[in-house]
Amino acid sequence: MADAASTKTRAEVFGRREQGGMLGISKSSRYVAHAILILGVLIVAFPIYYTFTASTHSLQTILRPPLPLTPGDHFFKNYYDAIFGGVGRIGGVSVDLLLFNTTVMALGIAVGKILISILSAFAIVFFRFPGRMLFFWLIFITLMLPVEVRILPTYKVMVDLNLIDTYAGLVLPLIASATATLLFRQFFMTIPGELLEAARVDGAGPWRFFKDILMPLSKTNIAALFVIMFIYGWTQYLWPLLVTNRNDMNTIVIALRKMISFADADTQWHLVMVTSILAILPPVLVVVFMQRWFVKGLVETEK
Amino acid sequence: MATVELKDVRKVYGGKVEAVKGVSIDIPDGQMCVLVGPSGCGKSTLLRMIAGLEEITDGTVSIGGQVVNTFGPAERDIAMVFQNYALYPHMKVYDNMAYGLRNRGTPKDEIDRRVREAAGILGLEDFLERKPRELSGGQRQRVAMGRAIVRKPKAFLFDEPLSNLDAKLRGQMRIEIKSLQRSLGVTSVYVTHDQVEAMTLADTLVVMNSGVAEQIDTPLAIYEKPASVFVAGFIGSPAMNLLAGEIAENGRGVKLVGGAYLKPRDTVLPEVGRSVLLGVRPEHLTLVSDANNADFQLKVTTVETLGADTLAHGHPVDGDPKSSELIVRLSGDVQVRHGDVLPLAIDAGKAHMFDAGTGKRI
Ligand SMILES: Nc1ncnc2c1ncn2[C@@H]1O[C@H](COP(=O)(O)OP(=O)(O)OP(=O)(O)O)[C@@H](O)[C@H]1O
Ligand SMILES: [Mg+2]
Numbered sequence: 001m002a003d004a005a006s007t008k009t010r011a012e013v014f015g016r017r018e019q020g021g022m023l024g025i026s027k028s029s030r031y032v033a034h035a036i037l038i039l040g041v042l043i044v045a046f047p048i049y050y051t052f053t054a055s056t057h058s059l060q061t062i063l064r065p066p067l068p069l070t071p072g073d074h075f076f077k078n079y080y081d082a083i084f085g086g087v088g089r090i091g092g093v094s095v096d097l098l099l100f101n102t103t104v105m106a107l108g109i110a111v112g113k114i115l116i117s118i119l120s121a122f123a124i125v126f127f128r129f130p131g132r133m134l135f136f137w138l139i140f141i142t143l144m145l146p147v148e149v150r151i152l153p154t155y156k157v158m159v160d161l162n163l164i165d166t167y168a169g170l171v172l173p174l175i176a177s178a179t180a181t182l183l184f185r186q187f188f189m190t191i192p193g194e195l196l197e198a199a200r201v202d203g204a205g206p207w208r209f210f211k212d213i214l215m216p217l218s219k220t221n222i223a224a225l226f227v228i229m230f231i232y233g234w235t236q237y238l239w240p241l242l243v244t245n246r247n248d249m250n251t252i253v254i255a256l257r258k259m260i261s262f263a264d265a266d267t268q269w270h271l272v273m274v275t276s277i278l279a280i281l282p283p284v285l286v287v288v289f290m291q292r293w294f295v296k297g298l299v300e301t302e303k
Numbered sequence: 304m305a306t307v308e309l310k311d312v313r314k315v316y317g318g319k320v321e322a323v324k325g326v327s328i329d330i331p332d333g334q335m336c337v338l339v340g341p342s343g344c345g346k347s348t349l350l351r352m353i354a355g356l357e358e359i360t361d362g363t364v365s366i367g368g369q370v371v372n373t374f375g376p377a378e379r380d381i382a383m384v385f386q387n388y389a390l391y392p393h394m395k396v397y398d399n400m401a402y403g404l405r406n407r408g409t410p411k412d413e414i415d416r417r418v419r420e421a422a423g424i425l426g427l428e429d430f431l432e433r434k435p436r437e438l439s440g441g442q443r444q445r446v447a448m449g450r451a452i453v454r455k456p457k458a459f460l461f462d463e464p465l466s467n468l469d470a471k472l473r474g475q476m477r478i479e480i481k482s483l484q485r486s487l488g489v490t491s492v493y494v495t496h497d498q499v500e501a502m503t504l505a506d507t508l509v510v511m512n513s514g515v516a517e518q519i520d521t522p523l524a525i526y527e528k529p530a531s532v533f534v535a536g537f538i539g540s541p542a543m544n545l546l547a548g549e550i551a552e553n554g555r556g557v558k559l560v561g562g563a564y565l566k567p568r569d570t571v572l573p574e575v576g577r578s579v580l581l582g583v584r585p586e587h588l589t590l591v592s593d594a595n596n597a598d599f600q601l602k603v604t605t606v607e608t609l610g611a612d613t614l615a616h617g618h619p620v621d622g623d624p625k626s627s628e629l630i631v632r633l634s635g636d637v638q639v640r641h642g643d644v645l646p647l648a649i650d651a652g653k654a655h656m657f658d659a660g661t662g663k664r665i
Contacts, residue, residue, distance in 0.1 A: 194389035197356050202403035202450075203377035212402070216393040 048280070055079075055273035062269045074270065082274040089268070090255050091247035095275050098252040101167075102234060103282065105251055108171035109233030110226050117177045117225075118218065121184030122210055126196070136185075143178040147239050155242055169243045170251070174236065180225050187221055188214065223293040231283045252279045305367030305457040306332050307353065307490055313361035314348050314514075322348040324514035325362065330507060333488040335481075339501035340511030341537070346494040347462055349511075353492060354460050355379050366457050377406075382451035383460040387467065388443045390435040390450075396422075397431040400449045414453075421449040424483070441472045448480070452487065459484065459491040465500065477503060498538055502526070510534045528655075532662040535582050535655060541614060544588075544629045546581045547659060550574065557581050561623025565599055567654030573665050580662075582655035585614065585632040588647045597646030601631060603639055611635045620644055 050069075054062055057072035086092035123129075124136050147154065154173045163169030191214070199209045215222075240251045250258070256275050261267045307330040314323040323345040330336040338346045351357040353364055355376035363370050371379045382403075390399050397418055404414045422428050425445045435443055444464065451459055464480070465473045481504055484491050495501055501508055502522045510517045510525060510533070518530040522538075529535035535543045546565070550573055551558040556566025557579065565581060573579065591597050604624070605616040613633045618624045631647060633639065656665040 192387065192389065194385045194387055195391070197354075197376070198383070198385060198389035198391075198450075199402075200356065201354065201376045201381065201383045203406035204402075208406060213391055213393075219393075 051273050051276050055270060055277050057270060059268060059270045062273075078270050078274050082271045082278070087255075087259055087268065087271050087275070089259050089261060089266070090250065093247045093250065093255070095252070095255075095271075095278055097248060098250060098255045098275070099278060099282070101170075101249060102251040102253070102279075104167050105170045105236070105240065106230050106233035106282075108167065109174050109236075110229035112171060112175035113177040113180050113229045114222055114225055116175060117180035118184050118215075118222070120181050121188055122214065124181075125185055125188040126206070126209075139178050139181050141178075142176065147174060151238065151242065158243055163243070165244055165246050165249045170240055170249075173243075174233065174239060177229070180229070183221060183225065184218065187218060191217065220293075223290050227287055227290045230286050234283050305490055306330060306365075307336070307458055307492065308365040308368075309349075309353070309362065310365075311362035312349065312352060312359060312364060314345070314352060314357065315360045322514055323352070326509075326511075326514075326516045327362075328507070328509055328516065328519060330490055330492065332490055334506040335484055335491045335493060335504055336507045336509060337493045337495060337501045337505035338509045338511055339495055339498060339537075342496060343513075344511045345514040346496075346511055350460055350462055350492055350494050353458075354381055354383050380454075380457045381460055382454045382456040382458075383462070384447045384451050384464045386463045388435070388447040390443060390446055392435055394434070395431065396427060396433055396435070396438070396446050396449075399435065399446055400453050403450065403454050417453045417455075418449075421452040424452065425449050440468055441476065444468060444476060448483070452483075456489065459489050461491065461493040461495075463495055464493075465495075466497070473497075473500075480504065498540060502538070510537060512537075528664070529582070530664050532580055532582070532657045535657065539584055541585050541630050541632070543582045543584045543655070545657075546583075546627050546629070547578070548581060549576060549578045549659075559619070559622055559627045561618070561625075561627040563599060563619035563622035563627060565619070565649070567598070567649045569652035570654045570656065573656065578659035579665065580657040580659055582657060583629075583649055583653065585630040587650040587653035588629075588631045589650060590631075590633060590637060591646050591648045594646040596648060598648050601629060601645045601647050603641055603643045603645060606639050606641060609635070613637055613639060615639050615645065617645075 050067070053069065053071050054067060055078055056075040057068065058074045058078075061068070061072060061074075082095045084094055084096065086094040120135075120139060124132060124139075158164055158169045158173065161169075163172070195213065196209065199213055204212060235253060236251070237253055237257075240254050244250055244254065247255075247258075252275065256272065256279060259267065259272050259275065307328075309326055309328045311325045311327055312323060313321070313325050315321050326349060328336060338349060340346055348357060352359050353366075355371065355374055355378075359372050363372055365371065366379055366381065376383075391402065394402065400418045400421060401414050404417065409417075418431070419428070422431055425448060427442070427445055427449060430438060430442060430446075435446065438446065444467075447464065461480075465476050468476060477500055480493075484504075493500075493504055495504075505522050507519060508522045508525050509519045512533045518525055518534045520528075525534060525538055529538060529543070532545060536545060546557075546559050548557040548559040548565070550556075551564060552575060554566075555564050556572070558564055559581075567581070567583070588601075594600070599622075600620040601615070601617045602620045602624075603615045603617040607614040607616070612635055615631045615633055617629060617631070618627045619629070631645070639645065657663065658665055
């Protein structure tokens, strides 16, 4: 009975939405709203489209303005040259190596941040040990110490540990995350105590509880953090610039900067454009792929 | 299957709050012990100490003759049914029931056999592939029961397992739990604050009040001979009438605070002048046709018609309306109205005497 009633209300709501929704928005203003939205999309998308167009023309075409608005016929040649041929200005390193480096760094940061933060949140929420609150506050105040603030001492430590020009050097200093720890802590605190007790009665020790119950329940949080942290790692500029000297250890963002010379004629603009497109592709793929997870997690709320 | 024995069990939280003040209970093998009492009296704390979820400050808990004070919940081989079911939200019903067995390294085919057997008993066969959120409250309750059954533990512990269900379902599940516990013969401890649950489920009933077990006995014995004013007022609905007064000179019975005299039949009265509380259950007051046979006259102030019964609230005509307020349970076909005067007799031997100072039964 209650069900029938709620179904009816929903139908009524939908019915009204057909005529402009509950706010009473008229048909014409909906067209205006859509027009504005489409305009917004165009403004955001056009530079990306234009970059792509540029990446399919020869260097000569690009250097002879105006640049055509439609893609040219150098798509395969440019992309092949960039990915397999190497780019002169960065010591002949090919873009596939840059992509690999950046992927290692972004994945390392994202996975590492999630692992470390979920484990520390687990410790802080579910264990009683001396100095628990002290550790919590220590983690909390590192929020005030982003890389930029502690860059000199961190660099010195990396030099001392011989980690310059290594993947570990790229990843390790960025791997701790107070934000993610706090996020997991907040989530863990909402997990009912009864669930923990049921697991204990069922013979699950701390590790089993973490693996069989906490991790699966945190799926959505992990997915969200992974997207955010992957993009954070992918777009790092200052730290990779410092900690890598060799061209073959560069990330794609650093390499992109190096490819552009002050003298316009020196720059292989078609390869720069190809590299730009390739640089934005992985984050976009991560977002697109993980978004399905997001929505899935949002729709079937666990707990 | 095993006995459960508590000896002087105490719980002090943080060195200050004494939640359980020395409780001793012996639960024979296969019996159901119900802990009942008002909110905050320490029922859950006591149960959680038996489960191993709470440290025992003092005293011993033995399961199957073995002291288990230092054992973790898993080592005690008990199963617990929680108030909010505590099902693992991301696991299917099947896995919820199987999880405890898997952690114990039970072979796969044995797990499967036991889960399907439990599902059969509880009527859950069609839900094994569902997640808890796709079940109704009653079905979730069954899964929680199933999770306990499959383990074949030494004891079942229940902490208000039915309090989230509606009245009708609660009645159903109560009967199911009872017959299930009987047929499996597993020693059980059941916490509730619902006295109907307590009376119907218990082999042994423990009435708790602020950390103390006020009385431990069969439900009927507790109903018939409550050991204290607290138990008298807690068990029975509507609650027992408790009237303050003192023992009058020979032959006149109890002189109520409000002035009236009441003389219960077949009841041994203590010495003259002692301050007492006279307890009479509403169902032990009978309407008599001849006013001469009446023990007192009740002036009716409120009438509750329940159908099968009629509850008349009032006070003795010569008594004080406030301090000697009474409830009488009359048969549903008696016509009573506000302002009526009813001649009432106290059933022979059904009056209870409590010391006014200590609240203990005399
Ligand atoms: N972790 C704790 N720290 C301090 N005091 C506690 C703690 N847990 C319970 N108490 C106190 O112990 C007393 C008994 O609590 P308990 O949960 O056993 O009550 P209960 O009889 O189960 O009540 P209810 O019927 O409301 O569940 C209460 O006064 C409560 O405030
Ligand atoms: Mg409780």
